[in-house]
Amino acid sequence: MNVGVAHSEVNPNTRVMNSRGIWLAYVISVGVLHVVLLSIPFFSIPVVWTLTNVIHNLVMYVLLHTVKGTPFETPDQGKDRLLTHWEQIDYGTQCTSSRKFLSVSPVVLYLLTSFYTKYDPAHFVVNTASLLSVLLPKLPQFHGVRVFGINKY
Amino acid sequence: MANPSAVCNGHLHHHHQKQNNLLKSGIYKKNGITKGMKKNGISNGSLYKKTFIEHFEQAPMYVAVLTFLGFGVGTIFGYLRDFMRAWGLEKRNIAAEREQQKDFVPLYQDFENFYTRNLYMRIRDNWNRPICSVPGPQFDLMERVTDDYNWTFRFTGRTIKNVINMGSYNYLGFAETDVNALKTVTIELQKYGTGICSTRQEMGTLDKHVELEKLVAKFLGVEDAMVFGMGFATNSMNIPALVGKGCLILSDELNHTSLVLGARLSGATIRIFKHNNMQSLEKLLRDAIIYGQPRSRRAWRKIIILVEGIYSMEGSIVRLPEIVSLKKKYKAYLYLDEAHSIGAVGATGRGVVEYFGMSPDDVDVLMGTFTKSFGAAGGYIAGKKDLVDFLRTHSHSAVYATSMCPPVAEQIIRAMKCLMGLDGTTQGLQRVRQLGKNTRYFRRRLHEMGFIIYGNDDSPVVPLLLYMPGKIGAFARRMLEKNIGVVVVGFPATPITESRARFCVSAAHTREMLDTVLNALDELGDFLHLKYSRYSKSSHPELYEETRLELED
Numbered sequence: 001m002n003v004g005v006a007h008s009e010v011n012p013n014t015r016v017m018n019s020r021g022i023w024l025a026y027v028i029s030v031g032v033l034h035v036v037l038l039s040i041p042f043f044s045i046p047v048v049w050t051l052t053n054v055i056h057n058l059v060m061y062v063l064l065h066t067v068k069g070t071p072f073e074t075p076d077q078g079k080d081r082l083l084t085h086w087e088q089i090d091y092g093t094q095c096t097s098s099r100k101f102l103s104v105s106p107v108v109l110y111l112l113t114s115f116y117t118k119y120d121p122a123h124f125v126v127n128t129a130s131l132l133s134v135l136l137p138k139l140p141q142f143h144g145v146r147v148f149g150i151n152k153y
Numbered sequence: 154m155a156n157p158s159a160v161c162n163g164h165l166h167h168h169h170q171k172q173n174n175l176l177k178s179g180i181y182k183k184n185g186i187t188k189g190m191k192k193n194g195i196s197n198g199s200l201y202k203k204t205f206i207e208h209f210e211q212a213p214m215y216v217a218v219l220t221f222l223g224f225g226v227g228t229i230f231g232y233l234r235d236f237m238r239a240w241g242l243e244k245r246n247i248a249a250e251r252e253q254q255k256d257f258v259p260l261y262q263d264f265e266n267f268y269t270r271n272l273y274m275r276i277r278d279n280w281n282r283p284i285c286s287v288p289g290p291q292f293d294l295m296e297r298v299t300d301d302y303n304w305t306f307r308f309t310g311r312t313i314k315n316v317i318n319m320g321s322y323n324y325l326g327f328a329e330t331d332v333n334a335l336k337t338v339t340i341e342l343q344k345y346g347t348g349i350c351s352t353r354q355e356m357g358t359l360d361k362h363v364e365l366e367k368l369v370a371k372f373l374g375v376e377d378a379m380v381f382g383m384g385f386a387t388n389s390m391n392i393p394a395l396v397g398k399g400c401l402i403l404s405d406e407l408n409h410t411s412l413v414l415g416a417r418l419s420g421a422t423i424r425i426f427k428h429n430n431m432q433s434l435e436k437l438l439r440d441a442i443i444y445g446q447p448r449s450r451r452a453w454r455k456i457i458i459l460v461e462g463i464y465s466m467e468g469s470i471v472r473l474p475e476i477v478s479l480k481k482k483y484k485a486y487l488y489l490d491e492a493h494s495i496g497a498v499g500a501t502g503r504g505v506v507e508y509f510g511m512s513p514d515d516v517d518v519l520m521g522t523f524t525k526s527f528g529a530a531g532g533y534i535a536g537k538k539d540l541v542d543f544l545r546t547h548s549h550s551a552v553y554a555t556s557m558c559p560p561v562a563e564q565i566i567r568a569m570k571c572l573m574g575l576d577g578t579t580q581g582l583q584r585v586r587q588l589g590k591n592t593r594y595f596r597r598r599l600h601e602m603g604f605i606i607y608g609n610d611d612s613p614v615v616p617l618l619l620y621m622p623g624k625i626g627a628f629a630r631r632m633l634e635k636n637i638g639v640v641v642v643g644f645p646a647t648p649i650t651e652s653r654a655r656f657c658v659s660a661a662h663t664r665e666m667l668d669t670v671l672n673a674l675d676e677l678g679d680f681l682h683l684k685y686s687r688y689s690k691s692s693h694p695e696l697y698e699e700t701r702l703e704l705e706d
Contacts, residue, residue, distance in 0.1 A: 005410065005645065005646045007406065007407050007466075007647075007648070008404070008406060008407070008408055008410075008413045008425065012644065012645040012648075012649070015648070015649075016649055019217070019221075019648065019649050019650050020211070020214075020217050020650060021214055021216075021217025021218050021220070021221060021650060022217075022221050024214060024217075024218050025217070025218040025221035025222055025225075028218060028222075029222070029225065067264070068264070069262060069264050069265060070264075070265065071264060071265070071266075071267035071268040072265065072267075072268040072269065072645050073265050073266075078262075078265070081262060081265075
């Protein structure tokens with residue numbers, strides 16, 4: 001049981017994305033990443049933006065769609081052990097506000113990146129592939145789907 | 154905290170409270186710091202005989218952002234350390250499987266241990282500290298040090314004496330070792346022995362239990378009571394006896410684990426309403442009565458509302474008058490768990506029922522524990538004689554669990570007699586008054602200093618918000634250096650942004666002890682930048698009515 005716990009929430013991970021201040025913290029950390037990349041002298045602006053986009057999508061993919069379960073023990077005997085964090089948000093309810101925010105933010109970043117890379121074809125390919133890799137798992141149809149059995153257990 | 158009316162929720166001059174016209178019954182009132190001009194017998198009648206002020210102030214946004222960044226940094230370092238441990242660059246301190254079992258399927262998923270390994274272990278020295286005296290207002294700690302960053306501890310052999318105890322639930326100060334006070338307990342121990350080894354229904358009902366139950370019933374002003382050996386088990390074993398399949402349980406969001414477990418074991422449908430939020434409760438009640446059971450649309454066999462008197466993590470007091478009027482209107486039952494409030498609130502220590510000036514007949518099932526205010530162990534359920542007789546036959550605890558042991562029963566009897574004045578002194582009443590004074594003083598000073606404190610002004614549980622994970626460890630350690638023992642709690646026991654330190658004021662704390670603690674908090678608050686409150690009491694005196702200030706002495 002959640003002995004020693006102050007609430008009756010079975011899996012606190014489901015509420016983390018709804019907490020006050022996390023969206024702002026997320027935007028600020030993307031901003032910090034971008035500024036850090038900008039300060040490296042030998043990257044041009046388009047490269048910096050593509051790198052921001054790619055690194056952001058990579059980290060998002062790893063944290064939201066690869067890592068499964070909870071970093072603490074839950075009282076439901078591990079019902080969510082095989083679910084990624086994205087699938088755990090709000091106990092699997094689709095199209096809640098956090099899910100919408102996290103789906104829209106890579107798209108916004110993609111649009112900014114496309115603008116700043118002047119729609120260069122090479123950058124376009126890289127950025128679009130990266131965007132698709134992070135948008136597809138967020139579709140409601142992909143809830144619980146493990147392609148080719150990768151990351152199943 | 155979703156509690157619109159009585160909440161000082163960060164908006165100093167908002168003249169209208171958003172939701173109040175929703176309830177047609179008009180029982181909702183505008184309470185709170187912004188509405189300072191409170192007199193008795195206000196607009197819609199006197200549901201509340203005195204002002205009900207609760208605070209759940211939100212910290213500024215930058216605090217929440219920094220908290221998440223703190224957790225983020227902790228997570229990054231956690232992954233780094235895990236990587237180093239996996240590749241042998243760092244020694245592994247945690248228990249591991251034997252070499253021969255390396256190819257077996259692992260017993261535990263190591264990600265579930267991530268938080269414990271990487272975040273909890275760093276500040277582990279602030280919990281489970283061994284003490285070597287009774288946990289009264291001061292206690293002695295065994296000094297322990299760690300050579301490998303909290304993976305193992307070793308005792309130096311010294312004891313740290315007279316650490317001020319701000320963590321024990323010792324509201325009335327009955328956790329004492331005074332030989333004279335415990336004389337009757339020693340006599341009973343010699344007479345009856347330590348254990349009973351039988352259940353209530355077989356051979357375990359002694360005259361001590363009957364005496365105790367009569368005394369509890371008299372104390373609370375009800376017809377009958379039944380006592381159980383364990384406070385947690387009182388909830389978890391009796392709720393299944395009272396409700397079953399086809400019944401509806403409406404339980405508060407922040408109810409204790411024992412209530413949640415009892416509700417789950419009963420097989421009834423559980424619906425959760427927002428903490429202390431009466432519109433949420435009324436909406437659930439109306440939906441339950443209008444729509445009935447989920448698929449068959451039949452009426453519910455029983456609707457029971459589970460609430461606590463004082464919530465131990467928030468320090469908030471239940472809105473009993475409103476709940477009672479709701480329950481009467483919609484014909485539901487009320488189960489009140491007074492674990493923290495019995496003995497601690499109310500003019501003579503009879504709990505929230507007395508605090509609000511209501512009659513104990515309004516509450517159907519009065520439950521409480523003897524662990525907090527009476528310095529003993531166990532719990533009770535009190536109410537009408539029919540209810541208690543039913544529980545005597547149908548409770549799981551009565552059939553399968555051993556009954557309360559006699560020395561503990563005697564301790565409760567002596568504490569209760571002291572509280573009721575039956576031992577011929579006014580010591581009990583003095584303790585209750587001292588607790589009230591200490592509570593109000595402590596809370597007022599903390600507000601003035603500028604900390605964010607949750608909860609009702611009259612509740613002896615004082616959560617002080619720390620927010621950031623780094624400050625949890627720093628706060629507890631520095632308080633120990635100043636010889637004060639505190640309890641700190643963080644995620645996942647609290648919401649991720651709301652880690653806190655929880656103080657439990659006791660009647661046994663003297664003014665000097667409280668002043669020591671307050672001065673230490675003042676210094677520490679400046680050093681750790683914990684004074685987030687944007688509405689310190691002293692800077693806005695016009696918002697506080699004169700009558701409140703008269704209570705301080």
